[in-house]
Amino acid sequence: MVYTKKHPALLIMGVLLLAIAAATQYGVLDGVVGYLKIGSKTGEIVNLAYIFGAISVVVGAWHMWGRHEEGNLDYYLSAVPGGMFILLIAMIVTWFAAPFVAVISKSLGPVMADKYLHDVLGLNYVVLGILAGIITVNVFRIPGWAENGVRLSRLGLKTGVILLGTLYSLAELAHLGRLSVVMIGFFVLGSVGLVLFLGRRRNIPNSMGGVLSAGMGVCGVSATVAAAPVVQAKPTEIAYTIGTILIWGVGCMFLFPVIGHLLNLGHIQFGAWAGTGILNSAQVAGAALAYQPDGIETLKVAEIFNITRVLFLPLIVLWLAVWYVRREETATGMQVNVGKVVFEKFPLFVLGFILMFALSSTGIFAPAQHYKGKYFDNDIAQSKLLTEAETGLLATEASKVQSPARAMALNRLIENRKIMNIDDDATIRGLTNANILSGDANKVLKKAHSAVYHTAKMVSAFRKWITWLFAFGLTGLGMQITGAAMRQAGGEPLVIGGIVGTIKAVLSLIVILLFVSETI
Amino acid sequence: MSEDNSQNIDLQQEGKAKFHRGSALSIFKSDRREDLVALACALLIALGVYVFVA
Numbered sequence: 403m404v405y406t407k408k409h410p411a412l413l414i415m416g417v418l419l420l421a422i423a424a425a426t427q428y429g430v431l432d433g434v435v436g437y438l439k440i441g442s443k444t445g446e447i448v449n450l451a452y453i454f455g456a457i458s459v460v461v462g463a464w465h466m467w468g469r470h471e472e473g474n475l476d477y478y479l480s481a482v483p484g485g486m487f488i489l490l491i492a493m494i495v496t497w498f499a500a501p502f503v504a505v506i507s508k509s510l511g512p513v514m515a516d517k518y519l520h521d522v523l524g525l526n527y528v529v530l531g532i533l534a535g536i537i538t539v540n541v542f543r544i545p546g547w548a549e550n551g552v553r554l555s556r557l558g559l560k561t562g563v564i565l566l567g568t569l570y571s572l573a574e575l576a577h578l579g580r581l582s583v584v585m586i587g588f589f590v591l592g593s594v595g596l597v598l599f600l601g602r603r604r605n606i607p608n609s610m611g612g613v614l615s616a617g618m619g620v621c622g623v624s625a626t627v628a629a630a631p632v633v634q635a636k637p638t639e640i641a642y643t644i645g646t647i648l649i650w651g652v653g654c655m656f657l658f659p660v661i662g663h664l665l666n667l668g669h670i671q672f673g674a675w676a677g678t679g680i681l682n683s684a685q686v687a688g689a690a691l692a693y694q695p696d697g698i699e700t701l702k703v704a705e706i707f708n709i710t711r712v713l714f715l716p717l718i719v720l721w722l723a724v725w726y727v728r729r730e731e732t733a734t735g736m737q738v739n740v741g742k743v744v745f746e747k748f749p750l751f752v753l754g755f756i757l758m759f760a761l762s763s764t765g766i767f768a769p770a771q772h773y774k775g776k777y778f779d780n781d782i783a784q785s786k787l788l789t790e791a792e793t794g795l796l797a798t799e800a801s802k803v804q805s806p807a808r809a810m811a812l813n814r815l816i817e818n819r820k821i822m823n824i825d826d827d828a829t830i831r832g833l834t835n836a837n838i839l840s841g842d843a844n845k846v847l848k849k850a851h852s853a854v855y856h857t858a859k860m861v862s863a864f865r866k867w868i869t870w871l872f873a874f875g876l877t878g879l880g881m882q883i884t885g886a887a888m889r890q891a892g893g894e895p896l897v898i899g900g901i902v903g904t905i906k907a908v909l910s911l912i913v914i915l916l917f918v919s920e921t922i
Numbered sequence: 923m924s925e926d927n928s929q930n931i932d933l934q935q936e937g938k939a940k941f942h943r944g945s946a947l948s949i950f951k952s953d954r955r956e957d958l959v960a961l962a963c964a965l966l967i968a969l970g971v972y973v974f975v976a
Contacts, residue, residue, distance in 0.1 A: 481949050553949045560960035565967060631953055750957035754964055766972070863971045 405480035406470040409547040412483040413466060415490050416458025423451035438501040446866075447497055458486050484544075484551015485874075488535075488881065492527075492873040495534050500527040517688050523652060528623055531873050532641060535880020544881055555878020559627045560751040562871030566624055567758030568864040570712055573770045582674070585913065586710040589678050593906050594619035594718055598725065600898045608729045610639045612722045614895050617643040618681065618902050620711050620718055623872070632719055632749055633726045637882035639895070646899035651685035654907065659693040665915070669693075669700040675914050676700075677707020679907035702828060709773070719752045768858030775861025778824040778854055786853040787819040792846045799839045808833045815847075821854045 425431045426447045435441055461482045470476050507520035520526070538544070544552055594615040601611025612633030617626040626643045629635070635643075658680065662672040676689045690704040763770060769777045788796075793816045800816070803809045811829040814822050821827045833839070834847045950956040 478949070550949060556948050557950075557956055557960055557963070560957065561963045561967070564960060564964035568968070631956075750954065751960045751964075754957075754961045758964065758968065761968070860971050860975045863975045864968075867967050867971070 404470050404472050405477050405550060406465055406468075407480070407483075407547045408466055409483070410462070410466060411545065411547050412458050412486060413462030415483075415486050416455045416460075416462050419451045419455030419458060419490065419493075423448050423455055426451070434498070438498065438505060440497060440501050443497060450493070454486065454489060458482075481551040481554055484548035485554045487545075487548040487551060488555060488874055488878040491534050491538065492531055492870070492877040495530045495877065496527045496869070496873050499534070500525075500530050503530065517691070522655065522685075522688060523648075527869070527873050528876055529644075529648065531877040532644070532880040532883075535877045536641070536883050537880075539881045539883065540885050552878050552881050555875045555881070556631065557875075558871045558878065559875030560631070560749075562868050562875060563624060563628050564751050564754035564758055565864050565868050565871065567755040567760075568762045568767055568861060569774045569868075570709070570759055570762060571765075571768075571770055571772050572759070572763035573772075581918065582677070582707045582710045583713070585674065585678055585910070586707055587714065589906055589910055590619045590711060590714045590718065592619075592909075593902055594721065596902050596905065597898060600901060604894055604898060606894050606898065607639070608726055609633045609635045610642070610895060611898075612726050613639050614643045614646065614899060616718055616722060617647050618899055618906075620715055623647075623876075625711075625715055625718070627872075627875070628715060628719055628749075628752060628755070629722055631751075632723045637879045638884075640879060641883050642895040643899075646896050647681045649896070650899055650903045651680055651682035654680045654903075655685040655689045655692070658689045658907075661911075662693050665911075667914075670703050671914050671918050673700040673703025673705075674707055674918050675907075675911055677704040677710075678910040678914075679903075681903070683708055699828075699832060716752050716756055720748060723748050762861075767860040767864070772858055772861065775858045775865065777856055777858065778827055779856055780820050780822060780854040782820060782853050788815070788846060788850055789819075792849070793819055795843055796839075796846055799843050802838050803833065815850055821850050827851060827854060 422431075426435070426444055435444060440447075461479060464479070465483070503520050503525050504518070507518045507525070510519055513519050513522055597615035597618050598611050601608075601614065606614075613626055613630050613635035616629030619625075623644055626640055626647070630640050654676075658672075658676055662675070667675065672693050673690055676686050676693070680686045680689055686704050686708050687701060690701040694700040761767065762772075768775055769779065771777055796812060796816050800809065800812055803812055808829055811821075811826040812833065814826055815830060821830055830847055831851055834844050834851070837844065839847070948956050950959065
């Protein structure tokens with residue numbers, strides 16, 4: 403069978419991409435760029451649009467006028483139009499739609515702490531990409547020439563999950579408190595087990611239960627995406643899981659700070675609770691900042707708990723691999739050899755994630771103590787030190803600082819003209835957030851922080867790749883979600899997610915009230 | 923599209939053609955092959971970043 407379709411769509415998409423690149427490069431889109439505040443992205447727009455535009459034109463011309471014979475070349479090249487169709491939509495969402503939503507959201511002002519509506523609702527390129535895919539397939543249908551390529555989306559997601567390992571390092575995770583590992587371990591494994599149990603009781607498909615358990619147990623989109631192929635989850639089930647996590651996370655983000663203040667929780671107690679009970683990283687940060695808008699102590703604890711969950715991802719995937727095959731094969735009456743299952747079914751891309759994590763921990767991409775590509779290093783050039791005038795300004799305002807820890811960190815900064823250690827850096831950031839000093843003094847504090855807190859270029863590059871792979875994969879995933887499939891899946895995942903989420907939040911609060919003091 | 927057609931992306935057909943689910947979601951013959959291609963892509967990207975960004 404010859405798969406290639408003689409259709410001009412790829413050629414047209416290529417020309418469109420080249421036009422976007424040229425219009426951006428020569429300033430035709432300056433008005434749009436200014437309105438959407440995407441000036442920092444113009445380089446990326448020009449480069450990517452030129453590269454993929456050129457590829458589309460060449461392959462599109464080959465599709466139109468070349469001679470096609472049955473074989474691997476024909477099969478794999480026939481996936482290019484569909485792949486480019488997804489990518490074009492992902493580009494429009496990432497470059498234009500997501501910034502547009504952000505502009506509208508910001509014009510409405512902050513709705514919680516310093517968070518805007520799009521932050522609170524998680525309306526980023528990920529969610530908008532899935533929505534764009536769903537709208538495309540349900541309103542316009544997938545054109546025949548794109549059908550083959552739409553099936554490339556899972557490859558993009560898997561590649562993204564593997565590269566996700568580069569954002570973390572063992573050295574940073576080694577600093578985690580024992581309490582966070584024990585608590586997160588208990589609640590991650592407990593949540594996964596509970597979802598699987600409830601799923602069986604309420605007769606949802608194994609694939610739905612498996613993917614929902616990973617999402618509810620570990621956290622967010624990455625865990626869902628990593629677990630999906632292991633339990634052969636349908637796109638609808640993945641979308642339901644992501645929807646459940648986001649809806650639950652938004653609710654928790656508003657509710658947790660209120661309950662925290664009612665119970666008069668300390669910063670560490672609240673951070674530990676938010677990091678355990680809220681599922682999505684962005685919403686964990688939102689709740690922590692809402693609870694303590696004048697510092698980052700709560701945020702730091704919440705992030706430590708959030709990071710710990712990453713450790714459990716490979717373990718959960720392994721568990722789900724064995725569980726899924728046992729459930730499926732038990733139904734057919736076949737004996738299961740667990741060792742064989744692990745060998746045959748364990749997804750290699752999760753091993754890839756571990757491999758990248760190991761490479762990242764050696765310091766090959768960034769200093770070994772980095773976390774998500776950021777690291778502290780105060781061995782800086784003379785030009786980066788604070789000036790006499792700047793330290794003088796801080797000295798005149800030092801008396802406003804009441805907290806002894808903040809006062810000591812500020813004094814050390816004034817004496818040395820740079821932040822001396824990572825703890826001082828966190829304290830200074832807390833002082834900046836608290837807005838105790840004048841605006842000018844706060845600018846000096848921010849400058850001091852920027853001078854010692856570095857971003858690894860290679861990890862930034864990996865983050866861009868991950869962003870695009872996820873945008874591509876999730877837009878394609880959205881294109882596989884039909885209205886009929888959503889109706890068939892029903893609302894059961896939301897019910898199970900709600901039950902497990904509530905139990906997790908209440909139990910973790912009780913544990914924290916009983917066992918967590920203000921020190922970890 | 924029929925169940926026998928590997929181009930079928932309508933997941934409503936999956937109940938009847940469970941064995942083909944992988945091919946409904948992926949252009950590759952098996953999950954293992956897709957994993958290997960993803961791993962190769964990731965390693966290529968990592969090498970590219972290491973060589974060009976460093």
